[in-house]
Amino acid sequence: MFLLFTLILFNDLPSPEATTGNIAKSGCQTVCGNLTVAYPFGIGVGSGCSKDDSFDLTCNSTYDPPTLYIGSGNIQIHNISDSEMWVNSYVALRCYNQFGYVTNEDYYAWFNLETTPFSFSQKNKFTVVGCDDFALIQGTNGGDFSSGCFGLCSKSDDVPGGYCSGIGCCQTSIPRGLKTYNSTLRSLRNHTRVVSFNRCGFAFLGDEESFQFLGVQDLSNSSRFYTRDPVVPTVLDWVIESNQSCIEANECKGNSSCSDTDIGGYRCSCNNGYEGNPYLDPGCHDINECDDQSDIRCYGQCTNTAGSYNCTCWPGYTGDAKTPDGCQPLANGSKFPVMVFTLALVFGMVAILSGMIGIFFGIRKRKLIKLREKFFEQNGGVFLKQKLKAPGTSEAVIMFSTEQLRKATNNYSEDRIVGRGGYGVVYKGILPDKSVVAIKKSKLVDGAQAEQFINEVLILTQVIQRNVVKLLGCCLEEEVPILVYEFISNNTLFHHIHHRVGGMSWLSWENRLRVAVEAAGALAYLHSETIMPIIHRDVKSTNILLDDNYTAKISDFGASRLVPLDHDQVTTLVQGTLGYLDPEYFHTSQLTDKSDVYSFGVVLAELITGQKPLCADRTNEEKNLATYFVKAVKENRLFEIVEPRVLREGTLDQLQGLGDLVKRCLSLHGNDRPTMKDVAMELGGLKKLKTHPWGQQQTNEESRSLISEIEQGDLYDVPLIPYSTNEWESFSGTANMTFQENKPR
Known part of the structure; x- marks a missing residue:
């Protein structure tokens, strides 16, 4: 059964409209309990009181006071405004005893608004409360959306109260227009280490402004959440849906x-x-503002006008009637100095017009300069300049102006967009010297985004390597920070592996090995040859670009971290891509260079199998490519999952050597993995290895039969494994966690 969230304080929400005027259709009910229902909504399913049946509401009079619901369902409404609706929320929970056994659970929550005019407002935050809990949320908003959140802490003294800081309470945003979602709650250690002050974990989507985390009080008092008493609502946006504008x-x-x-x-x-x-x-x-002056300030004579009002002093008084004591009585016998006023007005207007012409352009230019200075500081420009002047940091960064980049991208035209990433949009730009560049413009303007921008600049200024995308410069004068890179024209490695359209692809066995060697060499350079070691933290085939010569280029350093020379690991919030994410890093939050090795192992598995990191078509334990590949190698079934073209062109020694290398890279323990330098050297050795094709080294009939079975059919008609971002269980297989099949309740 779902646990329902409601409101903390109804006074914090917009009050319902007055029941006057043309609020609803003639003869239709307008009040349910303490709520007023205005058209396009209507009370009564099929009553004809609403715009259409998607706006029908039900008033249940068996409760005192009566309660209002969406349609004929069980989603209770607590308030409606002209653009939003506040309804009950659904919560996932799990409670444990001191032995780690579940005593109470409802760990799956589901909410579907697909056939309604509603969507989830961005005022909601997906929230996890607990010291040993994590939850995943996925849904649709015209595309697939998925995210997650961890609530972690080890002792009650570490948990702050009054706000959700990530310690004991974690919050993450949702995209605009989200129509459905489902969430699953899990625990890392079944609360065995925190059960003394935290027995239960909770996850819900609710109004951020209505929820205040009370710290240890919330962690120890599960009844605050597992109750039908008012707690926090979910905010829905509503619109009139139409094919017309x-x-x-x-x-x-x-x-x-x-x-x-x-x-x-x-x-x-x-x-x-x-x-x-x-x-x-x-x-x-x-509105007659003069009848009800609660929303206006008038201390004189108020005269209502259409859509507004006038406020003047009473006869015999002069001054400003909109301020207290603003009207003063006229002196006895005084006359308005018409001549003085006329002369002053004429000379004043002449002076104003003359001065305006002279200073207009100066003021405009000064405002523009100040605005750009504000953006420069807001985007971390001062801090970036200080870092670029530090010893050992490259100063070869071009500072582009706003005019240069707007002209290069045709004012950031939609037809110049070449890619969209997690942190921004990439445009193709043409500079005045006809050189082509890639211009990355961030999506948001906030402290975290500015830090992301500075992090990427500082990292790339230290990197000079042919297989790493080169940073040319940046622009800080726009509202959002902008980076300028060399333009890589031949798409991503992921595209070339998984999106072939007939014909002979360039991606031969020899080219796969070459790309792997180049990418591994670039990562090894980042790990061991820069001034300060760099961990990429988001290695995947979509972040390996290919230029006109099909040379590999490592890109997207927005999630990277510099590692101090006296440290071999750093503690960070978990960040990466499901299917590529290191399970050891996922569990411990301890980031090391071996985390990149694991992710690169997944890329190698993609190259040799031609399959995507996550796949719904395999069995549960094999949905994750890493798990599937390691299992196949251990069971001596490597050649059953290798892509047919690779099997034809590769040699036995090369395939076996690469399979063993990938298995070691995908070890669940970082200490058992090779370094990226070792990976690059082994790949280089495999690339140089030249023996007879492996099929010619097999002399028995069983081996020849295996080759024949694998190679049946046209090589380029081999179907690609479909990829579904909704299959979260595939990642949980890598992290040694099992999630129950999602199903609506």
């Missing part, structure tokens, strides 16, 4: 305006100074 629909009535939303559909709203229902005739009516 707002203007084409022409649905907004008098004295109102319509606006298209960025989550699809549109909304109508009353113009300033008007109130009422913009969806029903005659539309919105004028």
Whole structure:
């Protein structure tokens, strides 16, 4: 059974509209309990009181007071505004005893809004409460979305109260327009180390403003969450869904305006100074501000106007009637100095117009300079300059101007976009000297994004290697930080492995080995030959680019970390890509260079098998490519999973050698893995190894039969393994964790 979240304080939410005017269709119920229901919503399924059946609501009068629900379902509504709705939330929970056994659980939560005009508001945060818990959330918003959050701590003294800091409480954002989600809650050690002050873990999607983490009090008092008492709601955005634009629909009535939303559909709203229902005739009516002066300040004579009001001093007084004591009585016998005022006005206007022409362009230029200086500081420019001047740091970074990059990208035109990443959008730019560059523009402007930008600049200024994407410069004068790289034109390694369209691909066995050697050499350089070792932290085939000569280039250092020379590991928040993520790093948060080795092992497995890191078509324990590959090598079934072309072109020694190397790279313990330098040397040796094709070294009939079975059919008609980002269980196989099959309740 799902655990329902409701509101902490109803006073914090917008109050319902007054039950006056054209709030609903004639003859339709407008009140349910303490809530007022306005059109396009309507009370009663099939009653015809709403715009359509997706806006039908049900009022259950068996409760005191009566409660309101969406449609004929069980999602309780607590308030409705002109763009949002607050409803009960669903929570996943698990409680344990001192022996690590589950005493109470409801670890799966599911919420589906696909056939409704609703979507989950970005005011919600996915929250995990607990000291030994992690939860995964996945859903759809026009595409697939997945994320997760850890709540970790070891003792109660470490847990701060009053806010969710990541210690005992973790929060992560959701994308705009999310229509469905499901979440799964798990524990790392079944609370055996924290059960004295934390028996239960919880995960939910709810309004960030309505939730305040109380620290140890929340960790030790599970009844605060496992109860039907009000706690925290989920906020939904609602729109009028239509295939037409707002203007084409022409649905907004008098004295109102319509606006298209960025989550699809549109909304109508009353113009300033008007109130009422913009969806029903005659539309919105004028607000008489003078009758109710609670929202205005007028200490004189108030005169209502259409959509506004005038406030003047009473006769016999002069001054500003909008401020207390602003109106003062006129002196007896005084006359308005018309002549003085006229002359002053004429000379004043002449002086203003003359001065305006002279200073207009100067003021505009000064404002632009100050704005760019503000962006420069906001984007970490001062800190970056200090770092670039530090000993051992390269200063060969070109500072591009805003005008240069806007011109190079045709003002960041959509048709210049060549890629979208986790931290920004990449544009193709053409500089005045006709050179082509890649321009990466961050998506957000906040402290974390500025730090991400500076981190990438500092790392790339230290790297000079032919197989690492070269940083040419940056621009700090825009609202978002921008990086300028050399342009790599031949797509990613992932694309060439998994998106072939007939014909003979260039990706032969020899080329696969060459790309692997180049990528391994670049990572080995980052680990051991830079001034300070660099751990990439997000090695995957989509971050290995190929230039015109199909030379491998390591890219995307947004998640990388520098390692001090006196440390062999660093503690960080877990970051990476499922399917490539090191399970040891996932469990311990201890990042080492062996984490990159594991991820590169997955890339090697992709190269030799032609299969994606996560696959739904294999059995549960084999959905993860790393697990599948290691199992095949241990069971002497390597040649059954090798891509047919690789099997034809490679030699027995090469394939066996590479299989053994990948198995060692994919060891669950970092100490058992080779270094990237060792990996690069072994790959170089395999590339040089020249023997007869492995099939010619097999003399018995069984071996020849195996080759024949594997090579049946056209080499380029071999279907690719489909990839589903919704198959989270594949990653949990690598981390030695098992998740129950997702199913709605």
